[in-house]
Amino acid sequence: MSAKTAIVIGGGPAGALSALVLKKHGITPTVYEKRTWETSPDDRHPFWDVGGSIDLYGNGLRALERLGFIDDVLVNGGGSCSKLFFFLMDGSDGMAQNLVVDKPGEYRPIQILRSSYHKILMKNCEKQGIQIHTKKQVVDVQQTATNVTATFADGTSATADFLIAADGIYSSVRRILFPDHKPVQRHGVGFVGVFDLGVAPAEGVPLLGFEHGEMAIYSAPVAGNLIYTVHCPEDNAGAWVLMQCKKPAEGEDPDWLPYQDLPRESTRLANIVEEWGAPASVTNAVRFSKRITPIHMSDVPDMSTLHKGRVLFIGDAGHGTLPTQGQGLCQAIEDCNVLHELLVNFPGFAEGDYVDVFALFDEIRLPRVHFVANQSRTVMGHLTASSNIQMKVDRFVFRLILGVRNGLSLNDAIFGYNCDKDVSKALEKYRKRRQAGKGGASAAA
Numbered sequence: 001m002s003a004k005t006a007i008v009i010g011g012g013p014a015g016a017l018s019a020l021v022l023k024k025h026g027i028t029p030t031v032y033e034k035r036t037w038e039t040s041p042d043d044r045h046p047f048w049d050v051g052g053s054i055d056l057y058g059n060g061l062r063a064l065e066r067l068g069f070i071d072d073v074l075v076n077g078g079g080s081c082s083k084l085f086f087f088l089m090d091g092s093d094g095m096a097q098n099l100v101v102d103k104p105g106e107y108r109p110i111q112i113l114r115s116s117y118h119k120i121l122m123k124n125c126e127k128q129g130i131q132i133h134t135k136k137q138v139v140d141v142q143q144t145a146t147n148v149t150a151t152f153a154d155g156t157s158a159t160a161d162f163l164i165a166a167d168g169i170y171s172s173v174r175r176i177l178f179p180d181h182k183p184v185q186r187h188g189v190g191f192v193g194v195f196d197l198g199v200a201p202a203e204g205v206p207l208l209g210f211e212h213g214e215m216a217i218y219s220a221p222v223a224g225n226l227i228y229t230v231h232c233p234e235d236n237a238g239a240w241v242l243m244q245c246k247k248p249a250e251g252e253d254p255d256w257l258p259y260q261d262l263p264r265e266s267t268r269l270a271n272i273v274e275e276w277g278a279p280a281s282v283t284n285a286v287r288f289s290k291r292i293t294p295i296h297m298s299d300v301p302d303m304s305t306l307h308k309g310r311v312l313f314i315g316d317a318g319h320g321t322l323p324t325q326g327q328g329l330c331q332a333i334e335d336c337n338v339l340h341e342l343l344v345n346f347p348g349f350a351e352g353d354y355v356d357v358f359a360l361f362d363e364i365r366l367p368r369v370h371f372v373a374n375q376s377r378t379v380m381g382h383l384t385a386s387s388n389i390q391m392k393v394d395r396f397v398f399r400l401i402l403g404v405r406n407g408l409s410l411n412d413a414i415f416g417y418n419c420d421k422d423v424s425k426a427l428e429k430y431r432k433r434r435q436a437g438k439g440g441a442s443a444a445a
């Protein structure tokens, strides 16, 4: 029997990690990424050397431990961040959400540049001999009873036993296979920036770094303006996200390509932030950024399945969500952990097993990703308001909610998640169904 093969569409964090999981289980993955290898012809940055910071909470870190990558990620021994603060734009009226699960063995969250995390995965792919093809934008996916074929914009195609759709929040594969699924909801337009932490950027300017703790959201709810700030000590970097909660004008979504004219954009944005009345440390971080990227803030309406035939959706392609709980990346890692646990339970991954494995994946992952997406939407709802009175009432209510969540450790449902229980429960039900002669997971779906 020849080894199984998989096409992985998208060389982002979800694509790279799922390729590593498949390889671990004897399935040969090939990654197809639409970007060119370098981000621009005049600099030699590889395609992953972009973006700002990314949050890795206990749930994501535990999953990385299970997958064998935790030591690569916790290079400086792990995170120190324990709270996410919510302020008004000027740094007043602070309230905090606990991010740390207070049980032995739980990981504290870390903030890391997306580029650093992505590089770790890409280096591991290289070590494992996983082939990565760039400039391969998928434009079509066709399936037969025995395989799946992806066609790319350059006219080439690839055929394999399975396909992992990891092509991000604006997934082409999702649009091709689920043309009737509700379109992505766009909630805001904004920018991501990165700067050197603890550096004096100019004479008379204090060392760069945020004065209100390591992680904070500053908001002007009525105007719909948000700033997210974070320190990434592992990288000696800081990062910020500016967001205006308004629907973007029609047109293409920004493709996470950094601005070429940095001095112009950093000055323009720093002046805007100053006008918003944000703390000086925020204005300085924006003014002295070393990279700024335009982005949209979007949300994928809940999917009712994460697979179709031989295609499985991993990461943002299946459940891209609002960033207000910082869970996008962690959910992609949880996906990969669950895929790994299922493949452990289907050794050899015989022809036909994919039907049951993909159905079990749905059974385990759908409730979880919908829960996290809803939590992220709820928090988003508390960051905007239509009037000052509504803002005051809403902040009062939000403070109570956070108090209850912190006091009763309800945040643990997000940050302390461990897929083991859900995987065991789903497998137990599956085995019972098999014993009862009712077929596999697919029969129950």
Ligand SMILES: Cc1cc2nc3c(=O)[nH]c(=O)nc-3n(C[C@H](O)[C@H](O)[C@H](O)COP(=O)(O)OP(=O)(O)OC[C@H]3O[C@@H](n4cnc5c(N)ncnc54)[C@H](O)[C@@H]3O)c2cc1C
Binding pocket: 009, 010, 011, 012, 013, 014, 015, 032, 033, 034, 035, 050, 051, 052, 053, 054, 055, 114, 136, 137, 138, 139, 166, 167, 168, 169, 170, 171, 172, 173, 192, 255, 256, 314, 315, 316, 317, 323, 328, 329, 332
């Ligand atoms: C370049 C980039 C930078 C980002 N930076 C940040 C950040 O700083 N902070 C943050 O919180 N989130 C960031 N995100 C989003 C964040 O990485 C994801 O939410 C999360 O990590 C889940 O990863 P993913 O691999 O599912 O999706 P993504 O990270 O979006 O990766 C998807 C990959 O698929 C590729 N792709 C898309 N369409 C096609 C196609 N048709 N054919 C082939 N390949 C395709 C994309 O180029 C990308 O490499 C960024 C996303 C991108 C694409």
